[in-house]
Amino acid sequence: MKKYSANKIFTAKEVLEKSVVITDEEGKILAIDSIENHDRASIQFFEGAICPGFVNAHCHLELSYMRNRIARGSGLVQFVKDLLTIRNEKLNIIIQTIDEANEEMFRNGIVAVGDISNDDHSLLTKQKSKIFYHTFVEAYGFKPENAEQYFSDAKKVFLKASEMKLAASITPHAPYSVPPTLMNLIFEWKENHPEIFSIHNQETKAETKIFLDGTGDFKNLIDDFFKLNSAEVFHPTGKRSIEYLLQFLPKEKNALFVHNTFTTAEELKKTSEDFQNVFWCACPKANMYIENRLPDYNNWLQITDKVCIGTDSLASNNTLSILDEMKTIQSNFPEIKTETLINWATINGAKFLEIDSQFGSIEIGKQPGINLISDLNGDNSFSKNSAVRKII
Ligand SMILES: [Zn+2]
Structure with a gap:
């Protein structure tokens, strides 16, 4: 099991904060949960926003x-x-x-x-x-x-x-x-x-x-x-x-x-x-x-x-x-x-x-891939430096 979190999570349905995405080893989404319910050390936390592939x-x-x-x-x-x-x-x-x-x-x-x-x-x-x-x-x-x-x-x-x-x-x-x-x-x-x-x-x-x-x-x-x-x-x-x-x-x-x-x-x-x-x-x-x-x-x-x-x-x-x-x-x-x-x-x-x-959204049962987008502005808009990195 793997746990991912970031400042923002764009699921393609909603924008979540203080949340964690839990996947199996292959990247299939098992759960989306509040970050409070998980030991911080078990979570990979990223600065920026994560979104589906x-x-x-x-x-x-x-x-x-x-x-x-x-x-x-x-x-x-x-x-x-x-x-x-x-x-x-x-x-x-x-x-x-x-x-x-x-x-x-x-x-x-x-x-x-x-x-x-x-x-x-x-x-x-x-x-x-x-x-x-x-x-x-x-x-x-x-x-x-x-x-x-x-x-x-x-x-x-x-x-x-x-x-x-x-x-x-x-x-x-x-x-x-x-x-x-x-x-x-x-x-x-x-x-x-x-x-x-x-x-x-x-x-x-x-x-x-x-x-x-x-x-x-x-x-x-x-x-x-x-x-x-x-x-x-x-x-x-x-x-x-x-x-x-x-x-x-x-x-x-x-x-x-x-x-x-x-x-x-x-x-x-x-x-x-x-x-x-x-x-x-x-x-x-x-x-x-x-x-x-x-x-x-x-x-x-x-x-x-x-x-x-x-x-x-x-x-x-x-x-x-x-x-x-x-x-x-x-x-x-x-x-x-x-x-x-x-x-x-x-x-x-x-x-x-x-x-x-x-594909297409971070939802339980899907294996959509997960991307990290860095350097968003405070209102979530893209900055010149915004870049994408594939996490899974
Ligand atoms: Zn064409």
């Missing part, structure tokens, strides 16, 4: 070799061009940087990850890792008539992940990159385990533009970069991209909408009402890196309690740290409390990934 709801391990290789602030369309241009590296470097990224997340107190795969490079690392991974295999491609081919490419990676006993699902990449024929194939597929989805949503203004009238930066990307005829392959709907996506999305399944930088408060509200299993993923550092702009998280706070936090990949971030993401949110939106951010960073991600029976 973090859930990184959105990452792309396989892009880890791109750290510091793409220029900041050029917008999503240029970012996609840059990424595809340099998406080529020796396999040993790709694998080595994936392993290092996995270790970095472990050190930073991350216990579970929703990780995007377009190929099989990260699967072995995920299988061996002490971190829990759900692999989202993205299906995408611009030509409607090639939908079967795009889907079968995704299926190959999915089947390999399944054989390796990894939780996995096939998911649409983004509204603009998935034509209706492919959307149908994805949502008709019933082999996902569990059946959950993760979709890049409204990350840039250009996404809205191409759906409204077929023009803008995405049209140029399709025409000039992919050398396709956008007028042939892309049919504008005259409505915003989220409406296109929602026509296909099954209401009863969990889905993570990632980024949402250009989602309006009205869209957030209506979608949350109509689709109660949609979770909204904040990736603030990646948004700053790519678009130099953040969503209005105050709106999110007022409209939905289903917010998760992701790091996105090292192509658009210099760290894989959920604490860094929380600090970025709070430094831009000081009214969002640490307690709320911890919930976004732990229990909400665990619920989305359907692993909340084990």
Whole structure:
């Protein structure tokens, strides 16, 4: 038996003081009790706050070799061009940087990850890792008539992940990159385990533009970069991209909408009402890196309690740290409390990934991992020096 305590304990349900968390040798929570009932010498006491292990709801391990290789602030369309241009590296470097990224997340107190795969490079690392991974295999491609081919490419990676006993699902990449024929194939597929989805949503203004009238930066990307005829392959709907996506999305399944930088408060509200299993993923550092702009998280706070936090990949971030993401949110939106951010960073991600029976909160019977956060201010807000250390 082990006993842990700190000045504050964020359980992801409440904030406790003068309390002790009791676990077995493996870290399973046996009890939470008042510190008065225990001999001080039997308790490991930490200065700071303890909280459950973090859930990184959105990452792309396989892009880890791109750290510091793409220029900041050029917008999503240029970012996609840059990424595809340099998406080529020796396999040993790709694998080595994936392993290092996995270790970095472990050190930073991350216990579970929703990780995007377009190929099989990260699967072995995920299988061996002490971190829990759900692999989202993205299906995408611009030509409607090639939908079967795009889907079968995704299926190959999915089947390999399944054989390796990894939780996995096939998911649409983004509204603009998935034509209706492919959307149908994805949502008709019933082999996902569990059946959950993760979709890049409204990350840039250009996404809205191409759906409204077929023009803008995405049209140029399709025409000039992919050398396709956008007028042939892309049919504008005259409505915003989220409406296109929602026509296909099954209401009863969990889905993570990632980024949402250009989602309006009205869209957030209506979608949350109509689709109660949609979770909204904040990736603030990646948004700053790519678009130099953040969503209005105050709106999110007022409209939905289903917010998760992701790091996105090292192509658009210099760290894989959920604490860094929380600090970025709070430094831009000081009214969002640490307690709320911890919930976004732990229990909400665990619920989305359907692993909340084990992860996401300090509760009896769970084995969520425990992190120490040091140097909080007196009002519990993060200071510049706040750091995370994995205790168990
Ligand atoms: Zn992403």
